[in-house]
Amino acid sequence: MPDIASLLSLSAAIEAMAPEFTALSDRIWDFAELKFDEHQSSDLLIQTLRQHGFLVKQGIAGMKTAFIGEFGSGKPVIAFLGEYDALAGLSQVAGVDSPQAIKSGGTGHGCGHNLLGCGSLLAAVSLARHLATHKLPGTVRYYGCPGEEGGSGKTFMVRAGAFADVEAALTWHPAPFNGVRSTNNLAVVETFYRFRGVAAHAANSAHLGRSALDAVELMNVGVNFLREHMPQDCRVHYAITDAGGRAANVVQAKAEVLYLIRAPEMAQALRLAQRVEMVAKGAAMMTETEVEAVFDAASTSLLPNLTLETAIHGNLVALGPVPFDEKDLYFARQIQETFSEEAIKSSIRLYQIKEDVFLDGKIDGSTPLHLGLRAFEGQSHFRAGSTDVGDVSRVTPTAQCWAPAWAIGTSPHTWQVVAQGRSPGAHKAMVHAAKVLAATGLDLFTSAELLAQAKVEWSEKMDGQPYVCPIPETVQPVH
Template sequence: MNREAVQSIAAAIEAMKPDFTKLSDRIWDFAELKFEETRSSELLASTLEDNGFSLRRGVAGMETAFIGDFGAGKPVIAFLGEFDALAGMSQVANLAAHEAVIEGATGHGCGHNLLGVGSLMAAIALARHMKANTLPGTVRYYGCPGEEGGSGKTFMVRAGLFDDVDAALTWHPAPFNGVRSTNNLAVIEYYYRFKGVAAHASNAAHLGRSALDAVELMNVGVNFLREHMPQDCRVHYAITDTGGKAANVVQAKAEVLYLIRAPEMPQALDLAKRVEKVARGAAMMTETDVEIVFDTASTNLLPNITLETAMHENMTALGPVAFDEVDLTFARSIQQTFTDEAIKSSIRLYQIKGDVFSNAKVDGSTPLHLGLREFEGQSHFRAGSTDVGDVSWVTPTAQCWTPAWAIGTNPHTWQVVAQGKSAVAHKAMAHAAKALATTGLSLMISPSLVARAKAEWLEKTEGKPYVCPIPMDIMPGDKA
């Protein structure tokens, strides 16, 4: 794509930035949890309507899910937006110290206030460019609720809402700038609920059957299982109900939640069967009963090198994010809350290596990523999970990252929330919008790019058809 088109879209997004910064900050203020994002969802949806998009609200059985369309015909280019927050992440904005606005309240600990608005800017900017240049095709924005433990996109995929999409584009706030092709893990979550018999823990302990003992034995058994599962798999747990606080009672109920991850969903399901055997063994040992309740699931991410290469080329044309000394000073104050090891770990995690523009090595001495990460043209293992994975199994999908956070910042921390309203975050959000919109335009004007992305996707999915990991009888927001 020619540089003039890139610069035209970049300038348009820069002009949009003040209004959309306010939009992002309002969603930061709302900080609504999964499937409860009523105000955030309506704010994004109404902004699309104000910009000429036709809206479908409440899709896939989710009140806060919506789709906005602009234009008609092929290609259909999708932009994915998220807007849910996290529990217990309240934090004062622009403060380099841990201080809640309201203790125990919610907060945007993964930057989704930026994510949803950045994708929205991209969709609107591309729609305006299409109209001005009479280009054929459809720009579509997906308002995706419940990414944090709700698998909102998985429900949308299950409902067939991506069946006519030619390519999907998204981004995420991060401590780095660029494209990194990743193989995220599939994840499936279950509650294991044990029921026993209450008794006085001293006078009649022999009459009791401890559900809490069963949970503890299950956890020990799974710890031993970890030695005998594939090394790329992960199993995590949280005891969500200990049965009570009285030590002199044999606990009659207890519950533990397990997240089971593997490189592909069939492996995760196989590993879940082994975890189930451990749970039933624990129940047998304690003479308790166990109920296994499905919670949610997301499929592993399927990278598309063709799309990612196109996105990297557009990010190269855009140049680095224009940070100034004020941005660096704020980022440095945030970075001072990290250990040296945390900073090094962040660089390793995101594999922030050479810089496209200067070939300088990123070592954390500069608090913000000032360049553009090299793109190797191959995928890397990443142990996280996302419902973007389900989208990638039904249409070619690509993702970029932009430096909204100081190097060393990890998701789901108070430091993310503290940076969510900063000038750094706003600049990174606009930069992501430029990268997404220009890549969307590349697809609009290049049928061969769409064809090559689809050919790669077909090659990777051949013999591995997508099977939705969420049973049809499970509905969004069902309380496990």
Template sequence: MPNPAARTALVDTIEALKPEFAEMSDAIWDHAELSFHEEKSVATQIAMLEKHGFRVSRGLADIDTAFVGESGQGLPVIAFLGEFDALAGLSQVAGVAEAKALTEGGTGHGCGHNLLGTGSLLAAVALARYLKENDLPGTVRYYGCPGEEGGSGKTFMARAGIFAGVDTALTWHPAPFNGVRSTNNLAVLEIYYRFKGVAAHASNGAHLGRSALDALELMNVGVNFLREHMPQDCRVHYAITDAGGKAANVVQARAEALYLVRAPQMPEALALAARIDKIAKGAAMMTETEVEIVFDRAATNLLPNIALETAIHDNMVALGPVPFDEADIAFAKDIQKTLTQEAISSSIRLYQIKGDVFANSRMDGSTGLHLGLRDFEGQSHFRAGSTDVGDVSWITPTAQCWAPAWAIGTAPHTWQVVAQGKSPAAHKAFAHAAKSLATTGLDLILDADLLARAKAEWREKTQGKPYQCPIPDHIGPKL
């Protein structure tokens, strides 16, 4: 943990820079660009990096919106991971506690990535400035990672070797709570199943047709039967992306579904996907159709690092709770009025807020915002979601924290997240995350033992196996 003077210097720097970074966060919220199309958001972040003396490399891994900013020199190399992509169909007016689209059918930052990228970049700038002012060795990198929302941007960057040479990687995510929660996120595969049949008149020539939609529906039924015979901690879900047309009197000659296959480890996900492939081929045989299986993208399961997570938690304890005021709490409670009590209780269970370091928040969510700090148990928990941060964690020791940018009960990918994305409370949350990450980054530079323990734990968990990208080389991102 940094000495008090170092901590004060980093915190003061972040507080001084917070207004201009809040403007950047709000600008990214305004742009709300989808995966791999974050041109304005990236330009905004690169301008900020260059303003603060970072050297920037653009267009990495054949992705126009992937970039790295670097400052300093020598070892260790501390990386901060940022995101900035939005979601389709979540346009929402900021600062109101009602569903109200800013642009009908438009995009919105429903996962808070405007805050995520801003907080990580702020941590990088503050740490780099401290190292320069104190003539300390060490390299600080900010990784601009596009396409997290269904795009696996970090996975493509990992495949291209962009994270090579990094000693540790740190990141965070907006949430309804404050603290560290060590999670074992699931590996995920995204696969399209495209059936091709023969069109025919559905009444007087049905015997001449071969229905691709029948094949797809039979496949879905088969997968539903498979659910009883797969490991309980695996997940399979799908969307019918093409039903073959709207005419009921035509035998559908095409049909398509996108499947997501999740498992605790990538080999398990691949094995489960192989069983689903057989079901798809069987459905094609039954209907005398053809099926094309198209691997789209993937993300590897996350390797938690308890040594790094403990260091972040210790810094969050030293920082104290996020300094919310009565206006922040009042707006959060207005947001909570749009939620059910079940949603609020579910949020508390999801993030497993069983204890509070500062005991400032009641565990029923009645404080509106999380006013304390989640106790850290020093062990990992199962989490059914997936993230491309997982691929980075197989290359270098990686850890993340969470900061309370949203009212307790707020679920990701909802209009409520977008509505809170430009609030003063959200700005305080990204600054708090930046302080937590920057002080941990300084720990890693000054404390060789901490860095060694993080690396030793990582080597034990990877068992010395090199990172293997789950996406084949011939598949590129959907730009």
């Protein structure tokens, strides 16, 4: 943990810059650009980096919206990870407590990446200033990572060697709670299955047709039966991305389904993907169609680093809770009224908020925002989600914190997240996360012992096994 003087200095600098970066977050919320098309968002972040003295490299790993901003020189090299992609179908008016689309079928920041990217940037810029002022050696890097939502942008960046000399990486994520939660999440493999059949008139000559849509439906049925015979901690999800058209009186000659296959380890996910592909081939045989498996993206499971997470928690304790006011609580309460009691309790269970550092007793959801700090157990928990941060964690010690930008009960990828994405309360959570990340980054620059311990833990957990990128060299980001 930095000394109190350094912590206060960093916090004051971040507070002074906060208006610039919350406005930046709001503009990226407005853009709401999908994976690998975040051109306006990335341009704005790059412009901000350059204005604050960072040198920027663009087009990392062949992705036009991927970039690295660098300040300083020499060792250590500490990375801050930023994201800025939105989600399809989540257009939503900000600051209201009911679903109201800005544009029907439009996009929206349903996972808070506008806040995530700008909070990490604020941490990197403030820390870079601190190093320059105090003439401390080392390099601060900001990684502009596109396509976290279904694109595995960081995985492509890791494959390209963009993190080869990074000694530790830090990030955060908006959530309904404040704190560190060490997680072992799931590796994921994403594959499109494209079926090709024979078109025919459904009434006059259906016997001449071979339905690609029938093949998709049979595949889905087959995978549903497969679920009984796969490990319980694995997950398989699908979406029909092309049903072959809107006409019902034809035999559909083409159809496509996207499968996400998750497992605790990548090797398990790849084995399960092979079984799913066998089901796809069986469906093609039954319908006399052809199927092509098109690999789309993949992310490795997270490798927690308790050393870094403990350091982050120490800074969270030193900083205290997020300074919400009555207006923040009022809006969060309005949002929370759109949830069932079960959803609120489920949120608390999901994030395992059992004990609190600042509040007396357990969290029960009666307060709409988390006003305390989740106790850190010093051990990892299972989490069923996936993130390409996992691939970064496999090549360098990596840790993240969570900040309460959302009302308790909020589920990611919902209109409620988008509605809260420009709120003053979300801004406060973002600034708080920036302070924590900057302070932990300073710990790594000033304590060789902390960095060495994080590296030793990482090395022990990797157990001499080299990182193997789950995305083949032949696969490129899908724009």
